Amino acid sequence: MTALTAPLAAIGRPVIATLALIGRLVLFALEGVSHLFRPPFYFREFGQALWQIGWLSLPVVGLTAFFTGGALALQIYAGGARFSAEAVVPSIVAIGMARELGPVLGGLMVAARVASSIAAEIGTMKVTEQIDALTTLSTNPMKYLTLPRLLAATLAVPILVAVGDSIGIAGGWIVGVSRLDFNAATYLKNTVDFLEFWDIASGLLKGAAFGFIVALAGCFYGMQSDRGAQGVGRATKSAVVAASVMILAANYLLTELFFSS
Amino acid sequence: MITLENIHKSFGAQHVLRGVTLEVPKGTSMVVIGGSGTGKSVLLKCILGLVSPDSGTIRVAGEDVTRSDRDAFLARFGMLFQGGALFDSLPVWQNVAFRLMRGSLKRPKAEAREIAVAKLRRVGLGPDVADKLPAELSGGMQKRVGLARAIAAEPEIIFFDEPTTGLDPIMAGVINDLIREIVTEMGATAVTITHDMSSVRAIADNVAMLHDGVIKWTGPVEKMDDSGDAYVDQFIHGRADGPIAAIR
């Protein structure tokens, strides 16, 4: 009997554990967001989170977008040449960046940079009893630590995506003009003519969702951190992995939602 | 003032508190002694609601702590954590004045800073440390900043988890006097955990000894030396042989 059920148990246990984890994550998110509607609001912490998450992520998001835009132009040119469609390079680069690569790569870079630092910071606060200390000083840790980060990331990442889109398109343009013999003005005109409002807006909405996911994973795993340096290390790793996977899953779901008709 | 009745708490298979019953009268100073790892810190955290007991009731001023309004409840408390638990992103004075800069006790920044500097002086720290970050201080200095933070808002009930460990004998004396003063002059109720027997004698009105998850003995500090309890005797004299095993 046990020989028969053992494989089932081996499958069932991680499934149940994953469902339980999702449940806790959702409850955590709801609790975090609920503090938005209950004063006080910690403006200073919010400002600092905006600076940390938004401004300081600009270089890494910008560089990622620049090189991706350039590579994309080369690839589409090579692919398009097979059926004499090299002229689509400007519009495909723009659409590809705005709809997909800008938000996804931007989100993943922010996950690597921000989810880890949030988890490490909050995890360290947890294991050194700073979270307990906050509570005894009549300050709710969810309100003081989690909400400002959730909000800041949700607002900052779309802006990062917008900047990334522009830099990525610029990267494609530079490669197109310097390496692929496109006319500079025609390239720009094609980019602008074929890009629709929804291409950009959908990417920014994705960015907002990814930002929320990044801060959520960072705060959640930080707050859950086990005792000791190992606990913080594990929390950091889990936060980055969970944020990345959730970003990719959410990206698929949002793409279905936005573009399948 | 604070009454604990039959408190139990386990972490996994480890049964740390096994029916703690204790009473701390208002305006008195209780010192909890007991071996390392017996659950003294856990006991304080249970009262504050940072750790929820598996069973038993805790009352503060007759009110069950699980039913009272959390914010109002915590506003009456000050706590010095064993490890200091200073916020390392904030300068020292903002740590001390944390409660005075937000929430119901909020006051202007300059005033909060003034109070912080005054409290730092009371724990033997000069105004020059006010603008440093906690990481720039020594362990003993961090402990004292934690102490200043605990007393900053002049709470009615104060918990000190090992206030004098890591301090030199003179500074330990200063801190002992300070705790005594807070109880006698401000009328606060204090619960202190310490391993330092000279501290016990300086601070305590009453002493309780925690061992094997229960309060083995409790009574006025004057009775501690002739308690007739073999556990207390071994502990206060620091003897290696006796009913308390050296390996725990």
Ligand SMILES: Nc1ncnc2c1ncn2[C@@H]1O[C@H](COP(=O)(O)OP(=O)(O)OP(=O)(O)O)[C@@H](O)[C@H]1O
């Ligand atoms: N959050 C926790 N999770 C798991 N175990 C814990 C937790 N907190 C405390 N413990 C365990 O409970 C026991 C009592 O811990 P506690 O910190 O209360 O000891 P203590 O009496 O304060 O000791 P010390 O004098 O060394 O500070 C320890 O064995 C510790 O491992």
Ligand SMILES: [Mg+2]
């Ligand atoms: Mg302790």
